[in-house]
Amino acid sequence: MALLAYSIRRILMLIPVLVGMSIIVFSIIRAIPGDPALTILGEKATPQAIADIREALGLNNPWYIQYFDYMKDILSGNLGESLQTNAPISDEIMPYLAATTELTIVSMLIAVFIGVNAGILSAWKQNSWFDYCAMLIALVGVSMPIFWLGLMEQWVFAQELKWLPSVGRDDSRNPVEAITHFYILDTMMAGRWDQLWEVIKHLILPGIALGTIPMAIIARITRSSMLEVMRADYVRTARAKGLTQFWVVYKHALKNAMIPVLTVIGLQTGLLLGGAVLTETIFGWPGVGRYIVTAIGNRDYPVIQSGILVIATIFVLINLLVDLLYAYIDPRIKYR
Amino acid sequence: MKKRVLSATMTSLVALAMLIAGCSSTSTTQAPAEQPKTETPAPATEPAKTGPKQLIVGRGADTKGLDPITQTDGETFKVTENVMDTLIGFADGSTELAPSLAEKWEVTPDGLVYTLKLRSGVKFHDGTDFNAEAVKYNFERWSDKSHPQHSPEGFEYYVSQFGGYKGDATHIIKSVEAVDPTTVKFTLNRPLAPFLANLAMSPFAIGSPEALKKDVKKFNEHPIGTGPFKFVEWKRNDTITLEKNPDYWNPGYPKLDKLVFKVIPENTARLTALASGEIDLMDGLNTDDIPAVKDNKDLQLFLRPTNNIGYIGFNVEKKPLDNPKVREAIAYAINKPEIVTAFFDGVGEPAVNPMPKTMWGHNNDIKDREFNLDKAKQLLAEAGHPNGFKIKFWAMPVPRPYMPEGVKIAEAIQQDLKKIGVDAEIVTMEWATYLEKTRLGEQEMFMLGWTGDNGDPDNFLAVLLDKNNIGSNNYTRWANEEAHQLMMKAQSTPDQAEREKMYKQVQEIIFKDVPMVPLAHSTPALAGKANIIDYNPHPKGSESLEKVDFK
Numbered sequence: 029m030a031l032l033a034y035s036i037r038r039i040l041m042l043i044p045v046l047v048g049m050s051i052i053v054f055s056i057i058r059a060i061p062g063d064p065a066l067t068i069l070g071e072k073a074t075p076q077a078i079a080d081i082r083e084a085l086g087l088n089n090p091w092y093i094q095y096f097d098y099m100k101d102i103l104s105g106n107l108g109e110s111l112q113t114n115a116p117i118s119d120e121i122m123p124y125l126a127a128t129t130e131l132t133i134v135s136m137l138i139a140v141f142i143g144v145n146a147g148i149l150s151a152w153k154q155n156s157w158f159d160y161c162a163m164l165i166a167l168v169g170v171s172m173p174i175f176w177l178g179l180m181e182q183w184v185f186a187q188e189l190k191w192l193p194s195v196g197r198d199d200s201r202n203p204v205e206a207i208t209h210f211y212i213l214d215t216m217m218a219g220r221w222d223q224l225w226e227v228i229k230h231l232i233l234p235g236i237a238l239g240t241i242p243m244a245i246i247a248r249i250t251r252s253s254m255l256e257v258m259r260a261d262y263v264r265t266a267r268a269k270g271l272t273q274f275w276v277v278y279k280h281a282l283k284n285a286m287i288p289v290l291t292v293i294g295l296q297t298g299l300l301l302g303g304a305v306l307t308e309t310i311f312g313w314p315g316v317g318r319y320i321v322t323a324i325g326n327r328d329y330p331v332i333q334s335g336i337l338v339i340a341t342i343f344v345l346i347n348l349l350v351d352l353l354y355a356y357i358d359p360r361i362k363y364r
Numbered sequence: 365m366k367k368r369v370l371s372a373t374m375t376s377l378v379a380l381a382m383l384i385a386g387c388s389s390t391s392t393t394q395a396p397a398e399q400p401k402t403e404t405p406a407p408a409t410e411p412a413k414t415g416p417k418q419l420i421v422g423r424g425a426d427t428k429g430l431d432p433i434t435q436t437d438g439e440t441f442k443v444t445e446n447v448m449d450t451l452i453g454f455a456d457g458s459t460e461l462a463p464s465l466a467e468k469w470e471v472t473p474d475g476l477v478y479t480l481k482l483r484s485g486v487k488f489h490d491g492t493d494f495n496a497e498a499v500k501y502n503f504e505r506w507s508d509k510s511h512p513q514h515s516p517e518g519f520e521y522y523v524s525q526f527g528g529y530k531g532d533a534t535h536i537i538k539s540v541e542a543v544d545p546t547t548v549k550f551t552l553n554r555p556l557a558p559f560l561a562n563l564a565m566s567p568f569a570i571g572s573p574e575a576l577k578k579d580v581k582k583f584n585e586h587p588i589g590t591g592p593f594k595f596v597e598w599k600r601n602d603t604i605t606l607e608k609n610p611d612y613w614n615p616g617y618p619k620l621d622k623l624v625f626k627v628i629p630e631n632t633a634r635l636t637a638l639a640s641g642e643i644d645l646m647d648g649l650n651t652d653d654i655p656a657v658k659d660n661k662d663l664q665l666f667l668r669p670t671n672n673i674g675y676i677g678f679n680v681e682k683k684p685l686d687n688p689k690v691r692e693a694i695a696y697a698i699n700k701p702e703i704v705t706a707f708f709d710g711v712g713e714p715a716v717n718p719m720p721k722t723m724w725g726h727n728n729d730i731k732d733r734e735f736n737l738d739k740a741k742q743l744l745a746e747a748g749h750p751n752g753f754k755i756k757f758w759a760m761p762v763p764r765p766y767m768p769e770g771v772k773i774a775e776a777i778q779q780d781l782k783k784i785g786v787d788a789e790i791v792t793m794e795w796a797t798y799l800e801k802t803r804l805g806e807q808e809m810f811m812l813g814w815t816g817d818n819g820d821p822d823n824f825l826a827v828l829l830d831k832n833n834i835g836s837n838n839y840t841r842w843a844n845e846e847a848h849q850l851m852m853k854a855q856s857t858p859d860q861a862e863r864e865k866m867y868k869q870v871q872e873i874i875f876k877d878v879p880m881v882p883l884a885h886s887t888p889a890l891a892g893k894a895n896i897i898d899y900n901p902h903p904k905g906s907e908s909l910e911k912v913d914f915k
Contacts, residue, residue, distance in 0.1 A: 312628035
């Protein structure tokens, strides 16, 4: 019951957060210099055409009227139309979101699997060579410029070794037919195992590039959290009972050590969803980060607003999920 | 209670860990087992010999929309030129006019009536007939604001090339008549010398009236023309796929079965994709990478004929740049040959005039100022600035074919200007803002450039320096009455020799008054697989790929 009340309270708290977010996004965009009309029309625009388009898009209205119109649409499920393509953003954003989600999931799988295990082993073998090496790699991983890492991956694994493709989501000579826009699902639904293998191959290099930073962070957090837990009384008790080290670590210590790790996983997943622009650019990945950045270059106000709002909403929802998961794991949390 | 929660959590975490481990191990163990079965018949790295002939073209950005009349963006035309034909075309690799949907044409001596003889038997991709009525329909749609398929945002290129819309005092086209199914007659309100060249511009490609009437919005997503390829699919920010039009009017073409445009924003990554065989052709090759392409026997280098100008401009409304002597002094202090050698890697040449040397009407008699700091100092002293002055120098934030490295070029110029006492502070900002602010005239000294659309001098000189284009593309805000009169007169003179004389005169005025220092004409570099044949990059920046084939 307490958990239910807590959940409802947390969900209701989302409303002011989302409204606040929409106001901030809306105002920041208005503060960017430059005229959207000119950017739509391009370098070869005439002043008359620019004036016409400003009028047609309502850019001459006061900002609060523009905001009010915008919110009215959002609440009725209409994210607006892109100025560039004239297409509804709610339709247009789906393939991009799917592409980014697929990449984020793969990156996080890589990051969690390697990060958690490296962290555990480092804690287990504290001050060993493995520990030193893993933490050094984690340090390098956190500070590695994604841009450089991505180009190096492409150069080594695509150009020189020819093991993996360097760009895109699928093989353009044998393209995937999009149904849900999640290509792994789409290829499985169509029974195209050859394409599925291509899609997985295309995910590996960008997945590693994008997963490197969270992997390093997760490894470090897991290690320190494990070290703390392993000093706890109940672990000592477990050891005293004569359990093997493996059993102590993976069965008794890990679940308690996972709470801070879970926070990091939640935060990083949210970050990756919106912040994968560099990876998406280098790997020609048609994701939502590039969608929004392209829109910024084009001064496509509706896309910038709605795109950021969608990403921010997902971010907030992931955090909500993590919070609720805590409350479930550790019942003390919801009384705080 | 607590114990149960904990054990449940524990179990779920173990399950999660196993799931994660399971996922990774299945993907690594299963996949190789499947690989031989599926990969042998169609290796991913090279086009299958027996399968359809596919060409994958890598480029930096996506198309904005596929209804060419609504666009001004080069990335759009790269695609639409393969789907839709214009009435008049350009010869391969040059701006000379050539037949396309119109086989031949006649002009009355007064330059007011153009009669075009159209190809017969041509069909749009939707099976409807191409004829004079279709041409008339397209022009009505573009010119008449009350037409149901006219765009509320207007058609930018139509206005700039044909002087406005129906009913405007400056509108060039008086009427378009379908005389018979294969004859169309254009009557003009006043002569417009570049009229035929304008018709050949990509935005004026002819679309299927039936498709436009059905859904003009959809047309922008799914264009229907008479071109060598049919539109198949657009995955935004990723690929646009076209397939062979088996009924294309030009017999024997296209050679390819499938044409895919793939977006790879990063130039280096695009070259990697080319080297690893994921794509076959790419544009936007970094000049630094030219030697690497030349050294790779699997690749070949293509150079696009020059049709652009990169320049250093002066906002002539701002002090002290309002003084021609000051502008001339700066012109003497810019070491053009050095800059071109250092930054254009052998794919550019120093410019003398604001239009390319290959274009008719270029004034070859003008001898450029030599790099001469003493002369510059002397001119500054004459202008009343013996100790120089401070100035803001706007540098382009993005590479363009006409200006590969804006900030570095600005820094080189800054060093020379320092020697004559001019203290130039380099200013740069985000590209869209840069264009907007320069259009509004906020800059002092700046750099910009232009790529031509149609092979006519008017498209360079008037666009960049006519007083009517202040607030548009005349970023120098130079308003010279004499040059303006000459350019207007040249625009409405049908005789090319006459026009040539006038444009040469205009170039002299520009050279003397120095609203800008033309810096370089570049030849943009492209790279492709070594087995590509018959690819002819066109100077206007995009071309139909109907003739391209593999060896």
